[in-house]
Amino acid sequence: MIGGDGIWARWFRTLTCLFLLVWLSLPMVPLAIWSFAHGWFFPDILPQEWTLEAWRHALSDKSGVLDALWLTVGIALAATALSILIGVPAGRALGMHRFRGKAVVEIMIMAPIIVPGIAVVLGLHSVFIWMGLTNTVSGVILVHLIPTLPYVILVMAGVFANHDPAFEAQARSLGASAFQTFRCVTLPAILPGIIVGALFAFLVSWSQYILTLIIGGGRVATLPLVLFNFATSGRNDLTGAIGMLYILPGLLILLITARQLSGCAGAVGGLGRV
Amino acid sequence: MYRHLKITLMLLPALAVLGGLFLGGLFLGLMRSFNYMPVIGLTRPSMDAYLAIFSDREFYRSFLLSIHISFTSTLISCVLAVGAALLLRRLHLGRTVITFLFQLNLTVPHLVGAIGILYLFSQSGVFARLAAEMDLISRPAEFPALVFDPYAIGIILQYVWKEVPFIGVIVLANMQTMGHDYEAVARSLGATRWQGFRYVLLPLIWPGLLSASVIVFAFAFGAYEIPALLGAHYPAALPVLAHRKYTDVDLAARPEAMALAIVIAVLSAVMLAIYIRISRRRNGC
Numbered sequence: 001m002i003g004g005d006g007i008w009a010r011w012f013r014t015l016t017c018l019f020l021l022v023w024l025s026l027p028m029v030p031l032a033i034w035s036f037a038h039g040w041f042f043p044d045i046l047p048q049e050w051t052l053e054a055w056r057h058a059l060s061d062k063s064g065v066l067d068a069l070w071l072t073v074g075i076a077l078a079a080t081a082l083s084i085l086i087g088v089p090a091g092r093a094l095g096m097h098r099f100r101g102k103a104v105v106e107i108m109i110m111a112p113i114i115v116p117g118i119a120v121v122l123g124l125h126s127v128f129i130w131m132g133l134t135n136t137v138s139g140v141i142l143v144h145l146i147p148t149l150p151y152v153i154l155v156m157a158g159v160f161a162n163h164d165p166a167f168e169a170q171a172r173s174l175g176a177s178a179f180q181t182f183r184c185v186t187l188p189a190i191l192p193g194i195i196v197g198a199l200f201a202f203l204v205s206w207s208q209y210i211l212t213l214i215i216g217g218g219r220v221a222t223l224p225l226v227l228f229n230f231a232t233s234g235r236n237d238l239t240g241a242i243g244m245l246y247i248l249p250g251l252l253i254l255l256i257t258a259r260q261l262s263g264c265a266g267a268v269g270g271l272g273r274v
Numbered sequence: 275m276y277r278h279l280k281i282t283l284m285l286l287p288a289l290a291v292l293g294g295l296f297l298g299g300l301f302l303g304l305m306r307s308f309n310y311m312p313v314i315g316l317t318r319p320s321m322d323a324y325l326a327i328f329s330d331r332e333f334y335r336s337f338l339l340s341i342h343i344s345f346t347s348t349l350i351s352c353v354l355a356v357g358a359a360l361l362l363r364r365l366h367l368g369r370t371v372i373t374f375l376f377q378l379n380l381t382v383p384h385l386v387g388a389i390g391i392l393y394l395f396s397q398s399g400v401f402a403r404l405a406a407e408m409d410l411i412s413r414p415a416e417f418p419a420l421v422f423d424p425y426a427i428g429i430i431l432q433y434v435w436k437e438v439p440f441i442g443v444i445v446l447a448n449m450q451t452m453g454h455d456y457e458a459v460a461r462s463l464g465a466t467r468w469q470g471f472r473y474v475l476l477p478l479i480w481p482g483l484l485s486a487s488v489i490v491f492a493f494a495f496g497a498y499e500i501p502a503l504l505g506a507h508y509p510a511a512l513p514v515l516a517h518r519k520y521t522d523v524d525l526a527a528r529p530e531a532m533a534l535a536i537v538i539a540v541l542s543a544v545m546l547a548i549y550i551r552i553s554r555r556r557n558g559c
Contacts, residue, residue: 030393110546119300120299122303123300149288149292250383253381
């Protein structure tokens with residue numbers, strides 16, 4: 001503690017803390033209420049009637065919300081798997097080796113984190129049309145790699161910077177094959193990093209809007225697209241229910257990684273763009 | 275030689291994907307903004323798209339609006355985030371709870387935050403209802419326009435809501451690794467609390483704060499779905515304008531959309547350069 005704390009200072013701090021608590025959770029409240037509301041008109045503070053209708057409709061086969069949910073999960077899983085496959089070796093090269101042109105490679109990997117998707121995707125659209133990738137799920141997965149891959153590479157570069165290659169050399173000298181060494185020595189050491197990188201990549205893909213809209217051409221209806229459509233068409237009850245469904249994976253991932261995340265600013269940077 | 279080959283092979287897939295998709299997308303956007311695409315018979319590059327957007331009032335209003343959105347939300351987020359971090363580092367229970375909420379907030383997609391802001395601040399939203407309850411207004415239209423408004427208040431509220439936790443977590447982590455020692459020394463040498471903050475703590479957290487701000491600024495400048503949901507129709511934020519021109523039935527508007535995309539890319543390239551300079555200097559010393 002620095003300096004003395006008067007009673008007013010303590011009150012001020014507690015109040016500001018409470019204000020922060022309320023402000024941080026506030027926008028989620030009307031969404032949650034709307035998802036259980038049956039007609040909630042101005043000037044009612046709370047709905048006249050509560051109902052599970054929106055949830056029932058959202059979770060029925062008719063509404064297409066569940067289809068959108070599974071499609072979004074599938075796209076995010078595929079983009080994550082590809083990012084891990086491509087990003088782990090690149091992370092190793094950046095984390096463990098010095099080479100000429102490294103600075104350029106690093107800029108190349110940082111660039112998609114700063115440059116917004118709309119600046120890239122309009123140009124990309126024309127070549128995707130030509131390759132027959134527009135309006136397809138594979139096209140959307142491919143374009144999601146632009147934001148997901150840099151995060152995996154950055155996380156893995158951090159992991160490999162603290163990785164000691166001596167263990168691998170020992171395994172090789174004891175007669176293990178390259179594959180055995182990777183399987184039994186390298187992989188267990190970097191697995192926690194891979195999991196964190198994968199969770200980030202999943203969340204980043206999960207929250208993409210404009211890339212999916214342009215490349216999917218509206219035909220690849222992921223959850224954020226469906227959510228946006230309901231939000232702009234005035235179906236507030238369904239919007240509330242879909243919104244709640246949409247934040248669920250992030251919540252689960254946070255509960256899983258709460259320990260790894262705390263105090264790791266670099267890793268948190270990954271969530272910043274979600 | 276073998277070592278170089280190995281490094282190249284490890285980097286090749288990543289560079290192929292990012293080079294092909296990211297640089298490829300930028301390059302094609304640039305060519306199309308000059309209406310130059312030999313493959314489909316457009317062999318004569320022209321500046322028409324740029325001349326068209328640069329002589330259009332709407333472009334300047336959109337550009338200024340986007341700068342206003344990103345600058346104002348970055349500034350407010352930074353001030354509030356540093357304030358929150360200063361407050362939180364002294365609380366024990368409060369810190370655990372709010373740090374958790376900060377992280378929770380980081381996982382919520384911007385679109386959900388934007389819908390929440392819409393339901394809170396629109397003219398029939400929660401705050402309008404509360405105002406009606408207190409007899410401050412009698413009809414929704416009497417509530418001030420905080421969303422779809424020309425000053426982009428709703429958009430800025432959303433970014434502040436989402437970015438205070440982002441900057442706050444980074445600044446808090448920075449403060450925790452430094453500890454209280456530097457400030458304690460300053461105080462024992464006679465510095466006031468404000469001097470301790472201004473000349474000791476702030477310079478120490480400045481690089482982290484600055485690089486977080488650059489990320490926030492670039493994001494707020496280029497994001498589409500938030501201004502598309504919360505913004506006024508005219509003037510629209512630059513990304514919304516670009517998308518509108520791109521989906522225009524008049525195909526002649528497409529090069530203009532590409533030119534707008536290039537303007538956004540150039541501004542974010544400046545942000546990237548600043549970001550790299552900061553992180554170089556930080557690693558250097």
